[in-house]
Amino acid sequence: GQISENEFWKNIGVKQKNMPRKLVLEKLEYSFDNDFLPLISGFVRKKIGVYGNIPKEWLEEIFESSGLSAMVQLSILSSDLEEMFPSEKAFNLIKEKIGNALIIDSNMNNIEMAKEKGISAVLLVRNALHNCRCKPDLFVPKLIQLEDLVE
Numbered sequence: 001g002q003i004s005e006n007e008f009w010k011n012i013g014v015k016q017k018n019m020p021r022k023l024v025l026e027k028l029e030y031s032f033d034n035d036f037l038p039l040i041s042g043f044v045r046k047k048i049g050v051y052g053n054i055p056k057e058w059l060e061e062i063f064e065s066s067g068l069s070a071m072v073q074l075s076i077l078s079s080d081l082e083e084m085f086p087s088e089k090a091f092n093l094i095k096e097k098i099g100n101a102l103i104i105d106s107n108m109n110n111i112e113m114a115k116e117k118g119i120s121a122v123l124l125v126r127n128a129l130h131n132c133r134c135k136p137d138l139f140v141p142k143l144i145q146l147e148d149l150v151e
Contacts, residue, residue: 005055035143035144036143037066039143039146039147040071041071043071044071048071048072048073049072049098049101050074050075051076052078053077059075059077074094076090076093081093085107085109086107086109086112088113088117091116091119094114094117095118100120102120102121102122103120103122104146105121106123106125111123111136112134115134115136120137121137121138122139122140122146123139124140
């Protein structure tokens with residue numbers, strides 16, 4: 001979050017950023033869990049936020065092409081905060097902006113930070129767990145399992 005996208009590509013030796021950028025964005029968009037869009041579209045009356053370590057331009061482009069722009073009211077990015085996740089600043093902001101939030105994440109460090117801040121957390125189990133230090137409120141292997149749990 002401390003350098004521009006042009007500087008990023010230049011620093012890794014890419015002179016024409018459009019092709020690798022397009023490939024990265026496509027990979028990110030198509031890496032959505034199959035249950036993600038059906039699940040999130042069922043939460044239209046909820047305040048939905050996203051957070052992550054992705055440049056704002058990339059997030060906006062992915063949201064526009066996937067139709068998520070209209071569904072997400074809050075985005076907290078490492079580039080905005082100028083620090084990577086897990087971020088104490090970010091979780092304080094989530095609590096301030098959303099209040100009674102539910103964090104859904106596959107990263108144990110983010111779950112642990114959310115729990116430390118008093119935010120309910122669901123661990124989306126993508127890989128085998130090793131040395132799980134904190135206790136999420138729920139473990140789920142598939143996003144669609146959350147559909148009946150979120151009021």
